[in-house]
Each structure stands twice: as structure tokens, then as C-alpha cells.
Amino acid sequence: MEEEKKKSNLILYAEDDPEDRMFFNDALLELKANHKVKFVEDGAELINYLHHEGDFGDKSTNPEPELIILDLNMPKMDGCETLERIRNEDKYALTPVVIFSTSRAKEDITKCYKLGANTFICKPDSFSDLVKILDNVIEYWFENGELPAVE
Amino acid sequence: MLDNPKVLRGIFESSAEGILITDKKGNIVMVNPTIRSMFGFSQEELLGEKVEKILPQKYRKNHVGQRTEFFHNPHQRKMGKGMDLFALRKDGTEFPIEVSLSYSEFEREIYAIAFIIDITERKSAQNKIVQSEERLRYFVQNTPAPLAMTDRDLNYILVSARWKQDYEWLDENLIGTNHREVFPNHQDRWSEVYEACLNGEIKKCEEDLILRVDGSKDWMRWEIYPWKDDYGKIGGLIIFMEDITRRKIAENALQNSRKQLKKYASDLEKSNRELQDFAYVASHDLQEPLRKIRTFGERVESMEKETLSNKGKDYLQRMMNSAERMQTLINDLLSYSRISTRGEEFKTVDLNMVLKDVVSDLEVSIEKTNAVINIGQLPEIQGDTTQMRQLFQNLLSNALKFKRDEAVPEIKVWEDKEFHQQNSKLVMIMVEDNGIGFNEQYLDKIFNIFHRLQGRKFPGSGIGLSICKKIAERHGGSIDAKSEEGKGALFIIKLAVNPELKT
Structure with a gap:
């Protein structure tokens, strides 16, 4: 079970901005990485995904993510609230969460770490920087770093 | 005993009153030592002289007539009849005297006897009393406070000029007017106060809204004290009553403008904060589309390198430069607004x-x-x-x-x-x-x-x-x-x- 999950190589990314989703996808393609990304449009949808509710009922097409990326400013449920929810569920309490935001405000950053974010990354100004960042993230969380076992 | 000339002489010599005797023609025939010391003349300088010598110049002329008349009908009397009499010393100074006149017959001649008392000291004591009364009156009248003194029935005895100025709308002369007539309203309420004060209490009121005779409403501050007469009995009231309407209006205006100022300050603070928030939010939200412009530009630049014409490449480059410049502007604006907000x-x-x-x-x-x-x-x-x-x-x-x-x-x-x-x-x-x-x-x-x-x-x-x-x-x-x-x-x-x- 654990092995199977590890192999999902899935990044679940909550992002309401279609261009940002597009850039992310393009960057992932550019990296020719062996990783997949699934997008949800806001925090509420992300929670539905994790609970396999609604459109996400099929577990085979909606596998467990190994890394969650959250935008902060989203409709319905913003990044911080989503993060708080995730951390309150035993199943996802240890899943790595990367915050991906335009905000550079200290209070946002501090708040996210307090809520249990694993890292906070400011959205870069250029595509090439995005590629670099994504490369780093994948290398760090999927290749060099060891992820915790999911209970 | 009085038949004994020695006794008479003794009385004459030692009397505290000055005794001066003249004959019918007004010539001084005898003076006792008190006269001498009172006037500063020696016996020789006086005897045989006309009595007018010791009178101030202004009385002399009349005195001749008066003394002639006295000898027509000599009798015992006080001299002056309510007038202030003055005598003249040798050194030219005048002083007030009291004189009693009498007469005596001696060897068929009538002599006038004058008993003279120097009343300088008595006069000055009296003057002092008058003066201090006058001073008090002057003080009360001219004190820049509205002050009135009444008798036990609240009739004005003395009022200050300020009182007159403030409350004399009834008639020309307030003295004798009753306080209740000047302030006919509220007397029910105040009669208790008067009663208490006439019994020795002191009453005060910082702010009292009263209805005046002319129908205007005014704010008053008053204090009422009893005053005592020479025997320690309460003779009436001293009333201090100040119209503080203007002060009240000014105070209210001040309070209002303070409130207004506070409101302005908080408005200003609010709009300042809003402005700062605006700058912060605006620059934050401006970043989003700008980041997209730059990223898309970059994507076009790298992916369409071969297909873009030179002109297209130039335009793209200019677009990217502008976007970068705008990025600098926004970043700077953001840090500017952060100085106070963050x-x-x-x-x-x-x-x-x-x-x-x-x-x-x-x-x-x-x-x-x-x-x-x-x-x-x-x-x-x-x-x-x-x-x-x-x-x-x-x-x-x-x-x-x-x-x-x-x-x-x-x-x-x-x-x-x-x-x-x-x-x-x-x-x-x-x-x-x-x-x-x-x-x-x-x-x-x-x-x-x-x-x-x-x-x-x-x-x-x-x-x-x-x-x-x-x-x-x-x-x-x-x-x-x-x-x-x-x-x-x-x-x-x-x-x-x-x-x-x-x-």
C-alpha cells in the first residue's frame, strides 16, 4: 500500500488562476519529469479530492497525492484554511505541503509555517525561474528527501 | 469749697479743657495752661489780644458779629451748632475743636468763658470709620463682580456696578428694590436658600439655568452669604450672582470643536490607513497580471524565436522592458507603503x-x-x-x-x-x-x-x-x-x- 502510494508521484495543486496552472504544467513538461500534477480550483475542491467526494470518487483515477501545493488567495476556501484542515486530518497530517504564493508578506509566511506548511515559495517573476523552482521542489521532496509513511 | 479762690484757681490751672476768658470787646483776659499748650502761645502773647487771633482767617470776620451777639444775650451753649469748628495755632496750623460757651459777671462786667477741646484725635478716628465705610462701598461698587448686599427682607442696600450693569433692567435705582422683584422667577425654589442663609449658612450653585424677566434663559453661578451687624446678628445677605451664559456657550463650542477635531483626526487616520492599504493592496494585486505579462513574454521569446520577425522581436523586447520597469515601480511603491504599515x-x-x-x-x-x-x-x-x-x-x-x-x-x-x-x-x-x-x-x-x-x-x-x-x-x-x-x-x-x- 505504502509502496504503491510512493509511486503515485502525484502533485495535487490547488490554484484558481488558469494561467498559473498553465505555467506550472508547461514547466513540468519542460522538466520532462516523471511526475504528474492534478489541479483543483480551490481549497474546498482539494478537500473533496482528498475525501474522494463528488467528481473525485474514483480512487484509481484520483490517487493519493505525495505532495500538495497550495495557492493562498483562492475563492471559497483559501490556502491557510485548507492547510489547517489538512493538518487536522490524521491521514494528511504529515503530507508535505508547499505554499505557492505571490505574497511576500512576513505575516503570511509566518502564519503558514505555524499552520504546518513545509515550505513557502514566492511565485517567481519569470518562467525560467519557475522551471528552476519546480525542479528543486521535485528533487527535494521526491528524490533527495524521504517522505513520511502514511498511516 | 468753690468759694475758695485757691480751689477755683486749681481747677482753672489743671483743667484738661482749655479755658479762655474774653471781655465784651473780645479781648482775651485769661487763658489756662491747656490753652497755651494747645495753641503754642505764651500767656503774654495772648492776653489783651482779640480772640480772633486764634481763629483761622476765614472765621474771623463772622466771629466778631457772633461774639457781639453773644454779649447781647449771654447764655450757656455749645458753639458751632453741628458745624466743624477749627482753631489756629501759633505756627499757622489749624485743628478741629469743640467749644462750649458760658459767661460770668465780675465787677459789673460780663465776660465770656470758652471751654475748648482739641478734637483732632476724635475727628481722625471718625474719619477713619467714614473712610473705611467709603472704601468698602467703593470696593463693592467697583469690584468687577456682580455683588449685592441686602437687608433681611432682601432689599438691596448696596450693589456693585457690575450688578447694576447686569440686572438693572427694572428701574434706574436698585437700592431699596427687592431682590425678589429683580428675579421674580424661581423664587419658590430660592426662598429656601435665602432662609438657610439668613440662618447663617452659605449656599452656592455652580450652574443654575434661570428664566429672566424678559423671557431669556441664562446660566447663572451664584453664592449667597449672610452678613452680620455690629452686634453679631445676621443683618441680611451678600449675593454674588454671575451670568455665565457666555462662558457656557463658549464651553459648549469648545467641547463641540474638540469633538469635531477628534473626528477629523480619526477620519484623517482612517483615510491615511486606507491610502496605505490601498497602496499595499494595489501594488500587490498589480503584481499578478504583470507577472503573467512577463512570463508570457518570456514564453513567446523562447518558443517563437524562429517564427518572430525582427520587428516582432523588437516589440516584444520593448514590452518586456516596460513590464520590468513597471515591476520596479510596483516593488518600490510596495516598500514605500510598507514603511508605515509593515x-x-x-x-x-x-x-x-x-x-x-x-x-x-x-x-x-x-x-x-x-x-x-x-x-x-x-x-x-x-x-x-x-x-x-x-x-x-x-x-x-x-x-x-x-x-x-x-x-x-x-x-x-x-x-x-x-x-x-x-x-x-x-x-x-x-x-x-x-x-x-x-x-x-x-x-x-x-x-x-x-x-x-x-x-x-x-x-x-x-x-x-x-x-x-x-x-x-x-x-x-x-x-x-x-x-x-x-x-x-x-x-x-x-x-x-x-x-x-x-x-
């Missing part, structure tokens, strides 16, 4: 450390320009480290940026310690360069937001110095500059040693 708490900042960090941050451009940086001993202050860094980073990078083409940049930073000795609450830091400088006529403009003196040759948003100004002000200080075109610039930064103490 400022950190003040703590001890060692400016030596700050400058060390700034120099190391600017290492690349310092090396590129071969700049010589000279930093003296700097003080410690209470402040926001990040902002201090920003302040000096801006100044130093300006100095590096606005360098003269032909000269190696030289930048000096030091503290004017003498200034601190004279102004213990402030420190003064100087930042001097040898760059292109500026014309001092633009001095007040260079610290304004978005103001740029230089053209495209020196890129920038024109926000750097306004950030410096805002930071210096937040730190209880100021920034100023001295320069001459082509001859470098000197920036003078004043900072409070402890900005929180200052405000």
Missing part, C-alpha cells in the same frame, strides 16, 4: 553593523565601479533594522548610480558628533559622494515620491529618496541634502536616538 518594532540598532551589511549587499556594484567606501564610527539608535538598512542602501546605491563618468566613486559615511553633543536626543549622519550632484533648486523635489531629476540614463522609479525621507521621519528625524551640479552630493540624516521617547 514597520517593525524599534530595538537597538548598531548603525556600524547596518552599514557593514549594506556595503556587503552592494559588493557587486562597488567592485564594478571600483568605488572607494569610507565609513567612520557610527552610533547606536533605537530603530527598525530593516528600514535603517533600506535607508542607507538607497543612499549608497544612489551614490554609486549617480557617479560621474570620469571619476571613481568615493563615498564617505560619518557621524557629526558635535551635533549630538548639542542635541542629545538626535544623531546626525552624513553620506557624501563625488557624483554628478544636483542643482539645489530642486532640493525640495528630490524627496518627493516619483520625482526624478535624471532621465533614462539613470534608471529608477524615483521612489528611493522618498523612502529614505519616510524612514527618517518614522525614526523621529529628517533628511536633507547639499549639492552643486557636477560636484557631488552630501546627504544629512537626522535620527532620534529613541524615536518612541520623542513622540
Whole structure:
């Protein structure tokens, strides 16, 4: 079970901005990485995904993510609230969460770490920087770093 | 006993009253020693003289007639009949006297006998009483307070001019008028007060709204005291009653304007905050589309390299440059608005450390320009480290940026310690360069937001110095500059040693 999950190589990314989703996808393609990304449009949808509710009922097409990326400013449920929810569920309490935001405000950053974010990354100004960042993230969380076992 | 001439002489000689005897013609025939000492004449100087010698000039003429008349019908009487009589001493001074006249027959001749008392002292004591009464009256009448004295029935005995001025709308003369007539309203309410005061109490009221005879309403402040007569009995009231309507109106106006001022201040604070929030949010939200423009531009540039015409490439490049410039503007605007909205708490900042960090941050451009940086001993202050860094980073990078083409940049930073000795609450830091400088006529403009003196040759948003100004002000200080075109610039930064103490 654990092995199977590890192999999902899935990044679940909550992002309401279609261009940002597009850039992310393009960057992932550019990296020719062996990783997949699934997008949800806001925090509420992300929670539905994790609970396999609604459109996400099929577990085979909606596998467990190994890394969650959250935008902060989203409709319905913003990044911080989503993060708080995730951390309150035993199943996802240890899943790595990367915050991906335009905000550079200290209070946002501090708040996210307090809520249990694993890292906070400011959205870069250029595509090439995005590629670099994504490369780093994948290398760090999927290749060099060891992820915790999911209970 | 009186038949004994010795006894009579004794009385005559030792009487405290002056005794003077004249004959029918008014010639002095005898004086006792009291007369002599009273008038300062010797016996020889008086005997045989007319009695008018000891009278003031103005009485003399009449006196001759009066004494002639006296001898027609001699009788015992007081002289003067209610008049003030005066006598004349040898030295020419006059003094008040009281005289009793009598007569005596001796060897068929009638003699007038005058008993004279020097009443100087009595008079002066009386004068004193009159004077002090007059003074009291004068004082009461002219005191700049509305004051009235009444008898037990509240009839005015004495009122001050202010009282007259304020309350004499009934008739010309208030004296004798009853207090109740002047203030006919509220007497029910006040009669208890009068009663209490007539029984020895003192009553006061700071603010009393009264209805006047003419129907106007006025605010009054009053105090009522009993006064006592010579026998210690309460003779009536002393009433102090001041119209404080104007003061009340002024107070209300003051209170209103204070409220108004408070409201303005809070409005201003609110709009200031809104403005800051606006700048912050705007620049934040502006970042989003801009980031997209830049990223798409970059994507087009890399993916369509082959397909784009040269013109297309040029346009794209210009678009990207504009986007980058806008990015700089937004970043600067953001940091400008952050100075007050996102400022950190003040703590001890060692400016030596700050400058060390700034120099190391600017290492690349310092090396590129071969700049010589000279930093003296700097003080410690209470402040926001990040902002201090920003302040000096801006100044130093300006100095590096606005360098003269032909000269190696030289930048000096030091503290004017003498200034601190004279102004213990402030420190003064100087930042001097040898760059292109500026014309001092633009001095007040260079610290304004978005103001740029230089053209495209020196890129920038024109926000750097306004950030410096805002930071210096937040730190209880100021920034100023001295320069001459082509001859470098000197920036003078004043900072409070402890900005929180200052405000």
C-alpha cells in the first residue's frame, strides 16, 4: 500500500488562476519529469479530492497525492484554511505541503509555517525561474528527501 | 469749697479743657495752661489780644458779629451748632475743636468763658470709620463682580456696578428694590436658600439655568452669604450672582470643536490607513497580471524565436522592458507603503553593523565601479533594522548610480558628533559622494515620491529618496541634502536616538 502510494508521484495543486496552472504544467513538461500534477480550483475542491467526494470518487483515477501545493488567495476556501484542515486530518497530517504564493508578506509566511506548511515559495517573476523552482521542489521532496509513511 | 479762690484757681490751672476768658470787646483776659499748650502761645502773647487771633482767617470776620451777639444775650451753649469748628495755632496750623460757651459777671462786667477741646484725635478716628465705610462701598461698587448686599427682607442696600450693569433692567435705582422683584422667577425654589442663609449658612450653585424677566434663559453661578451687624446678628445677605451664559456657550463650542477635531483626526487616520492599504493592496494585486505579462513574454521569446520577425522581436523586447520597469515601480511603491504599515518594532540598532551589511549587499556594484567606501564610527539608535538598512542602501546605491563618468566613486559615511553633543536626543549622519550632484533648486523635489531629476540614463522609479525621507521621519528625524551640479552630493540624516521617547 505504502509502496504503491510512493509511486503515485502525484502533485495535487490547488490554484484558481488558469494561467498559473498553465505555467506550472508547461514547466513540468519542460522538466520532462516523471511526475504528474492534478489541479483543483480551490481549497474546498482539494478537500473533496482528498475525501474522494463528488467528481473525485474514483480512487484509481484520483490517487493519493505525495505532495500538495497550495495557492493562498483562492475563492471559497483559501490556502491557510485548507492547510489547517489538512493538518487536522490524521491521514494528511504529515503530507508535505508547499505554499505557492505571490505574497511576500512576513505575516503570511509566518502564519503558514505555524499552520504546518513545509515550505513557502514566492511565485517567481519569470518562467525560467519557475522551471528552476519546480525542479528543486521535485528533487527535494521526491528524490533527495524521504517522505513520511502514511498511516 | 468753690468759694475758695485757691480751689477755683486749681481747677482753672489743671483743667484738661482749655479755658479762655474774653471781655465784651473780645479781648482775651485769661487763658489756662491747656490753652497755651494747645495753641503754642505764651500767656503774654495772648492776653489783651482779640480772640480772633486764634481763629483761622476765614472765621474771623463772622466771629466778631457772633461774639457781639453773644454779649447781647449771654447764655450757656455749645458753639458751632453741628458745624466743624477749627482753631489756629501759633505756627499757622489749624485743628478741629469743640467749644462750649458760658459767661460770668465780675465787677459789673460780663465776660465770656470758652471751654475748648482739641478734637483732632476724635475727628481722625471718625474719619477713619467714614473712610473705611467709603472704601468698602467703593470696593463693592467697583469690584468687577456682580455683588449685592441686602437687608433681611432682601432689599438691596448696596450693589456693585457690575450688578447694576447686569440686572438693572427694572428701574434706574436698585437700592431699596427687592431682590425678589429683580428675579421674580424661581423664587419658590430660592426662598429656601435665602432662609438657610439668613440662618447663617452659605449656599452656592455652580450652574443654575434661570428664566429672566424678559423671557431669556441664562446660566447663572451664584453664592449667597449672610452678613452680620455690629452686634453679631445676621443683618441680611451678600449675593454674588454671575451670568455665565457666555462662558457656557463658549464651553459648549469648545467641547463641540474638540469633538469635531477628534473626528477629523480619526477620519484623517482612517483615510491615511486606507491610502496605505490601498497602496499595499494595489501594488500587490498589480503584481499578478504583470507577472503573467512577463512570463508570457518570456514564453513567446523562447518558443517563437524562429517564427518572430525582427520587428516582432523588437516589440516584444520593448514590452518586456516596460513590464520590468513597471515591476520596479510596483516593488518600490510596495516598500514605500510598507514603511508605515509593515514597520517593525524599534530595538537597538548598531548603525556600524547596518552599514557593514549594506556595503556587503552592494559588493557587486562597488567592485564594478571600483568605488572607494569610507565609513567612520557610527552610533547606536533605537530603530527598525530593516528600514535603517533600506535607508542607507538607497543612499549608497544612489551614490554609486549617480557617479560621474570620469571619476571613481568615493563615498564617505560619518557621524557629526558635535551635533549630538548639542542635541542629545538626535544623531546626525552624513553620506557624501563625488557624483554628478544636483542643482539645489530642486532640493525640495528630490524627496518627493516619483520625482526624478535624471532621465533614462539613470534608471529608477524615483521612489528611493522618498523612502529614505519616510524612514527618517518614522525614526523621529529628517533628511536633507547639499549639492552643486557636477560636484557631488552630501546627504544629512537626522535620527532620534529613541524615536518612541520623542513622540
